[in-house]
Amino acid sequence: MTVNDDVLLVHGGTPLEGEIRVRGAKNLVPKAMVAALLGSAPSRLRNVPDIRDVRVVRGLLQLHGVTVRPGDEPGELVMDPTRVESANVADIDAHAGSSRIPILFCGPLLHRLGHAFIPGLGGCDIGGRPIDFHFDVLRQFGARIEKRDDGQYLEAPQRLRGTKIRLPYPSVGATEQVLLTAVLAEGVTELSNAAVEPEIEDLICVLQKMGAIIAMDTDRTIRITGVDKLGGYNHHALSDRLEAASWASAALATEGNIYVRGAQQRSMMTFLNTFRKVGGAFEIDDEGIRFWHPGGLLKSIALETDVHPGFQTDWQQPLVVALTQATGLSIVHETVYESRLGFTSALNQMGAHIQLYRECLGGSNCRFGQRNFLHSAVVSGPTRLQGADLVIPDLRGGFSYLIAALAAQGTSRVHGIGLINRGYENFMEKLMELGAKVELPGKALG
């Protein structure tokens, strides 16, 4: 187990109460930034959060000759792609392991330069996370791909051509790969079994503003008619439904009350239904959503993660902490990633009762059944949590440890909190605004 030295001391037992604001979605903003590369004029993206994945993409765009500067309003970025150029492979490689977004540079760079270098990807360690779909579709468009030790080298010997694609699984990243490639490819692309997450719809809105022609059917089919040229866009990014749900789970687990400014009902409907079934209360207004624990006992539930419009997998880990406080047996079936339940062993050390199974528990069989993946959990509650020494394993697992530490009796030492910055803007300030008792050793925070 690696112990990073950025440690947060969390003194638990205080309900989180107050208001925080979420801005643009981690799973949209960096992709909209990549889309700017396709344009022949500057783009303006608003509601951009200050998170690590945004900084990584900003660095990669700049390496390729895109000028990126703050706009007039806070959280606004202006990206000018009029002088796109090849970047030094070693400079790109310095971003290896930083995020999953570099893979989405393939299509835009092939269109703009005829070649691309993609370093090793980062992202959360929650399964194998192969990228075979991405390369399969790029080959269908006409790209040549060579894997070398330092990364993937791609080439487009001629203009990429629209094609007919069926994804083996509705992958978010592979759907985005197709969109970002097909918009400037010659002719029509038909993508079936596409992912239809709200962030993908927002990316389609961005591309349409740039001049793309994209039609989305109700059966997971997306048709893109390639155009010769795209312009810039002016877009207010969709807000982060994953961060919003994390704070909602924190309110429930700590018996608190949090108003999440920026949270949007439309992209959170499935989460809100589940939150209500567990016994959480919420109230929606035009500016955000208030989440609170209404008192009394929380109820156990059967939960299955799935692609949109199912229960988003990134909502799962924070909500599991609240389920440790529900009466009875909850079942959690993780069907998107094969290894996203490892974080529960630390919750057990804190006093939770969570048992993992290889079988598909709950309603349906998934790709991971009858294989060696502990991808179902039975959470037995309610259990009293005690402070512990915790090492953050991944982004949402890390946030769930923060929630558990805040809900627990006593003090926890949470190691590796730097990872949370990858997807949660100013989380330390937000915790303090909500009355959390946290401190960086040697520096009192609140």
Ligand SMILES: CC(=O)N[C@H]1[C@@H](OP(=O)(O)OP(=O)(O)OC[C@H]2O[C@@H](n3ccc(=O)[nH]c3=O)[C@H](O)[C@@H]2O)O[C@H](CO)[C@@H](O)[C@@H]1O
């Ligand atoms: C930056 C970003 O937007 N990340 C999100 C994105 O990740 P990401 O786009 O990486 O996730 P995918 O939807 O592609 O992955 C879903 C499943 O498809 C599999 N797969 C995917 C691609 C591939 O080439 N081969 C393959 O087998 C994966 O292993 C996984 O089991 O969608 C996930 C599912 O909503 C979210 O959890 C992540 O937060």
Ligand SMILES: C=C(OP(=O)(O)O)C(=O)O
């Ligand atoms: C899995 C996640 O992100 P990524 O795909 O960037 O690793 C996440 O946001 O929970």
